[in-house]
Structure formats: C-alpha cells, structure tokens
Amino acid sequence: MWISFYNNKGIGDTLLLTAGNCDRYDAVVTRNGDVTQVVNKENNEVIGYNIHEVSKYVIIDANGHFALTPEQQEVVMNLIKDAGFDVANLDLTPKEALVVGYVEECVPHEDSDHLNVTQTRVSDDTVLQIVCGAPNVAAGQKVVVATPGTVMPSGAIIWAGELRGVPSAGMLCSARELGLENAPQVRGILVLDDDAVVGTPFIG
Structure with missing residues (x-):
C-alpha cells in the first residue's frame, strides 16, 4: 500500500x-x-x-x-x-488501513515469554499473521487491525516485518494507540463487540 x-x-x-x-x-x-x-x-x-x-x-x-x-x-x-520509471505495478489508490479483524488462532511465540503469534482474518480471503505482545490477546476476539501501510495517530507507520524471527504483517491495536478518548493506560488490545463485521473500516 x-x-x-x-x-x-x-x-x-x-x-x-x-x-x-x-x-x-x-x-x-x-x-x-x-x-x-x-x-x-x-x-x-x-x-x-x-x-x-x-x-x-x-x-x-x-x-x-x-x-x-x-x-x-x-x-x-x-x-x-x-520520467522513465515503470508504473505497471504501481497502484496509488487509497486502501482502508484500520479494519475489524477476527483472531482465528493465537499461539505462544517459541522465542519469547510474552509474545503470541496470531492468525487474524481481515477479509473473506485474507488472513494475516500478526505477532502481538498484548497480555489480553486470545483466539475468538474481534479486534482492530492496523494493516501494513497504516499511519497511526502518533505518526508511526506500520510495516510488515519480523518480531523475534517470526514474520508479522500488521498490528493489533490498543485504544491508546488508536488515539481514542478515555483510553485505558494499561497494556492490552481493544477487544470489539461480537457483532463487529470483519473487514469493515474501524471508525473510532
């Protein structure tokens, strides 16, 4: 993106x-x-x-x-x-960056005592592997996913990368990272209501 x-x-x-x-x-x-x-x-x-x-x-x-x-x-x-550069694969169309996701799987990271490796669905045909350090993350949750290329309220850009040698394509967000009013200051991702629709844009 x-x-x-x-x-x-x-x-x-x-x-x-x-x-x-x-x-x-x-x-x-x-x-x-x-x-x-x-x-x-x-x-x-x-x-x-x-x-x-x-x-x-x-x-x-x-x-x-x-x-x-x-x-x-x-x-x-x-x-x-x-200017002479190839644009065949260049798509500048804006994409939805913050979307509702569903944590299908959550397993401990083999090389960490606090990280978990999740398989998080963000659309009908897309599941992202995302490494998460939040203590409250668990399978079965509806969450807010910052997909690669997301610009967070802090100005930080989320890119795909690795955490402790495991590929991670995005971030599961806390209320504080989303800049929400009255966000709790304790560690933990924002868990959405069960009726949140996977793949839809998150509106804070």
Missing part, C-alpha cells in the same frame, strides 16, 4: 510516496527530472517516489499524511511514467 505525505513548510514542495522502508545503506536512489525513485537493493522492490516541485503539476492542499484524489493519482502516475 502506498502512503502519501506533503508538508510544504516542513520539507518543501515535494510529494513523498512510500510503500516500505529499508536500511539507508540498502537504498538505491535514482532521479530523473522532478521524480526520484527509491529501490531496496536487498529485494529490488520500489519503496518510494519523491515528486519535486510538485505544485508545478498539481495542487495539494494537505499538511502531512493524506489520500491522493483520483485526479491527483493520474497526474502523479503520468509524471512517474514520463
């Missing part, structure tokens, strides 16, 4: 598009005109584009993370293509 950032006062007139992260020593940066592409040389995946002097091409009324409109997507796609 691609994430869009723009902050003219903070970083200048540059649109930042990101789909992942990597060690800076693994980043291969190529600039053609007003477009910079960032590739992770470890897996040869494109993880970012910067569109410099973007206001020459499209008006962006945003400050921070935002969703590109269909018209903005078309302009940006054409800019990247015209």
Whole structure:
C-alpha cells in the first residue's frame, strides 16, 4: 500500500510516496527530472517516489499524511511514467488501513515469554499473521487491525516485518494507540463487540 505525505513548510514542495522502508545503506536512489525513485537493493522492490516541485503539476492542499484524489493519482502516475520509471505495478489508490479483524488462532511465540503469534482474518480471503505482545490477546476476539501501510495517530507507520524471527504483517491495536478518548493506560488490545463485521473500516 502506498502512503502519501506533503508538508510544504516542513520539507518543501515535494510529494513523498512510500510503500516500505529499508536500511539507508540498502537504498538505491535514482532521479530523473522532478521524480526520484527509491529501490531496496536487498529485494529490488520500489519503496518510494519523491515528486519535486510538485505544485508545478498539481495542487495539494494537505499538511502531512493524506489520500491522493483520483485526479491527483493520474497526474502523479503520468509524471512517474514520463520520467522513465515503470508504473505497471504501481497502484496509488487509497486502501482502508484500520479494519475489524477476527483472531482465528493465537499461539505462544517459541522465542519469547510474552509474545503470541496470531492468525487474524481481515477479509473473506485474507488472513494475516500478526505477532502481538498484548497480555489480553486470545483466539475468538474481534479486534482492530492496523494493516501494513497504516499511519497511526502518533505518526508511526506500520510495516510488515519480523518480531523475534517470526514474520508479522500488521498490528493489533490498543485504544491508546488508536488515539481514542478515555483510553485505558494499561497494556492490552481493544477487544470489539461480537457483532463487529470483519473487514469493515474501524471508525473510532
């Protein structure tokens, strides 16, 4: 999932598009005109584009993370293509990031005394393996899932990765991480009512 950032006062007139992260020593940066592409040389995946002097091409009324409109997507796609970069697999359509999930399985992490490995359904055809350290996580719960690419209220971005050597694709969220009013300050994920519908957007 691609994430869009723009902050003219903070970083200048540059649109930042990101789909992942990597060690800076693994980043291969190529600039053609007003477009910079960032590739992770470890897996040869494109993880970012910067569109410099973007206001020459499209008006962006945003400050921070935002969703590109269909018209903005078309302009940006054409800019990247015209700069000589492949856009065949580039999809800038905003996706629902925080969704209702169902914990189908929860087993202890073999290399941790507090982590659990869950299999959490987020749609009819998608189950994510998510490692969770919350003490109250259990199979059979309806939960809030931050899917990879989610920008949390704190500004942190959730990416797929590993925890203690186990792949983890997302995060099961607490009320505090979701920025909910009167969120309890104790550790633990937010457990939703049983009638919450899996795969639907979470509205706090």
